[in-house]
Amino acid sequence: MKLQHNPLVRLTATMTPAELRRCYVLENLFQSGRxxxxxxxxxxxxxxxxxxxxxxxxxxxxxxxxxxxxxxxxxxxxxxxxxxxxxxxxxxxxxxxxxxxxxxxxxxxxxxxxxxxxxxxxxxxxxxxxxxxxxxxxxxxxTELAPRVLGTDEQQNHRILHQVIHAGRFPTCQLVMGFTVVQPGSKWNTMPPHTHLRRSEVYCYYGFPRGGDVKHFHGHPSRIRTLRLKEGQAVLSPPWSVHSGEGSTHYSFVWGMGGENQDYADMDPVDPKLIYRAR
Missing domain, CATH: 2.60.120.10 (Jelly Rolls)
Incomplete structure (x- = not known):
């Protein structure tokens, strides 16, 4: 099957930082009384x-x-x-x-x-x-959740995964949702990084100690950009975009997906060297 080229892959690689944020970052997501x-x-x-x-x-x-x-x-x-x-x-x-x-x-x-x-x-x-x-x-x-421990302290990706809305719990049409808690001393929210052509994804970052932030890696694996996100901000990740983030400290994030399938493990791995180069 031929995959029709998405021009955003090329455009994202050449956007200014301000344009990149306007397209993919939800800055003021949580507003009191609204x-x-x-x-x-x-x-x-x-x-x-x-x-x-x-x-x-x-x-x-x-x-x-x-x-x-x-x-x-x-x-x-x-x-x-x-x-x-x-x-x-x-x-x-x-x-x-x-x-x-x-x-x-x-x-x-x-x-x-x-x-x-x-x-x-x-x-x-x-x-x-x-x-x-x-x-x-x-x-x-x-209290009903069965958390999964992922990663290691040595690799700085020790995190606790909570799958909340998913096919193993009850049926949905396409929504898959949960949250991950990166443990103190770790900073990577997923490593190795990945893409998944079958689903788009949204990350909402929260739970930072005061002053913390995260460097979110975004874009096609061959043209990775970085976005700095803070407490309560969300980032939109198209199916062709890499998924990975590196915090200045420990933090948490809500992840959610919709698309063609609901298989959490359906990921296409990306060479970690590309992420390290983009840092």
């Missing part, structure tokens, strides 16, 4: 947040979706990166602690977000893809 949504045409991804500080915030329906309700043709994954809160889906309430998650299936009509305390608000991270059928809304508590 629902923020971003549409990315790759896999028709919606990335967003809800940070309720007063009244409950309804999940609005942007004109661009041409729908009566946000979930008319979509599924939605939510992970709480902040304080205790609550999500209400069609009158059903879900109490959401730190790093608790919720899957909202196609067909849900009313979704809203609330915090227990305005002083320590919930910070709901949202990721959505089109859905071909309806699956039930499900909550996933952090």
């Amino acid at each position: 629902v923020v949504l971003n549409y990315w045409e790759t896999d028709r991804t919606v990335v967003g947040s809800a940070v309720p500080t007063g009244r409950a915030l309804p999940l609005h329906v942007p004109d661009e979706l041409r729908a009566q309700h946000f979930n008319d043709r979509r599924e939605l994954g939510i992970i709480n990166l902040g304080g205790p809160g609550r999500i209400t889906v069609d009158g059903r309430r879900f109490t959401m602690g730190h790093l608790d998650s919720l899957y909202v299936g196609r067909g849900a009509k009313r979704v809203s977000f609330a915090s227990r305390s305005a002083k320590v608000p919930a910070r709901f991270y949202l990721l959505s893809y089109p859905a071909h059928t309806a699956y039930p809304t499900r909550q996933i508590k952090r």
